[in-house]
Amino acid sequence: MLGNRRTYERRHKRSIGGRIGRDGIHGATFSSGAMTERTITANSQAVQIGNAIEEKRAFDAILEARDKNLIRAIQDCGGGGLSSAIGEMGQDTGVSVQLKNALLKYQGLSPWEIWLSESQERMLTAIDPIKIDELFKICKKYNVEAVVLGNFDGSIELTVKFGNQTVANLDYDFLKHGLPQRTMKA
Numbered sequence: 089m090l091g092n093r094r095t096y097e098r099r100h101k102r103s104i105g106g107r108i109g110r111d112g113i114h115g116a117t118f119s120s121g122a123m124t125e126r127t128i129t130a131n132s133q134a135v136q137i138g139n140a141i142e143e144k145r146a147f148d149a150i151l152e153a154r155d156k157n158l159i160r161a162i163q164d165c166g167g168g169g170l171s172s173a174i175g176e177m178g179q180d181t182g183v184s185v186q187l188k189n190a191l192l193k194y195q196g197l198s199p200w201e202i203w204l205s206e207s208q209e210r211m212l213t214a215i216d217p218i219k220i221d222e223l224f225k226i227c228k229k230y231n232v233e234a235v236v237l238g239n240f241d242g243s244i245e246l247t248v249k250f251g252n253q254t255v256a257n258l259d260y261d262f263l264k265h266g267l268p269q270r271t272m273k274a
Contacts, residue, residue: 103165104227104234105146106139106209109193113205142209142232149230150211158223161214169205173212174237175246179260182243187250189235199250214240 153159163173174185187202197205215223220236227234241247246263248256 103170103190103237104149104211104213104232106142106207107191107193107233108169108197108202108205108210109207110197110201110205111193111207113201139209145230145232146209146211149227149232149234150213152226152230153213153223156222156226158215158219158226159213160216163212165206165210165212167206169203169207169210170212170237171203175263177212177214178240178246179264181240182245182247182260183238184241184243184247185238185249187237187248187255189237191233191235199248199253199255202250203248203255212237 150159150162161177163177165173168175170185170187170190174183177183187199190202192202193207213223224234244260246256246258246260247254
């Protein structure tokens with residue numbers, strides 16, 4: 089999806105759209121579970137809070153950026169939030185992420201909450217650094233927030249930081265193949 093590894097140094101990850109909150113944490117797991125009388129109290133934060141106006145603005149900005157050939161890759165921050173979107177997008181190059189740059193709905197979120205939140209109306213894009221200013225202008229035109237979250241660094245690792253603190257540093261070989269396969273008897 090990202091092309092050859094020789095061009096990794098020219099790509100940045102950029103988050104476009106809505107802000108991150110606690111809504112949607114465990115949203116994908118919650119939506120697959122059984123509903124009971126305790127669901128509303130036990131799982132209320134798992135329900136993502138949508139914003140149709142933000143969605144439309146982000147959609148229009150992405151279409152214009154696409155038409156101007158600014159986007160090299162794009163991924164929805166759905167199930168798993170940034171963890172799955174960035175994890176998938178950086179698997180062939182390695183990626184470093186700075187969670188302090190993420191736009192939050194409110195203060196006090198832990199790094200793991202920022203990393204896993206499934207808050208709505210968020211997209212992750214891979215942008216050539218020389219085209220970032222042009223993308224920012226488009227986002228401003230549509231009143232859409234956009235931030236640089238990190239870059240593709242050629243390390244073949246997933247490194248996640250929160251300020252100076254490293255909160256995750258995983259080799260992609262381990263991420264892809266590290267789980268031992270279970271042998272089951274029929």
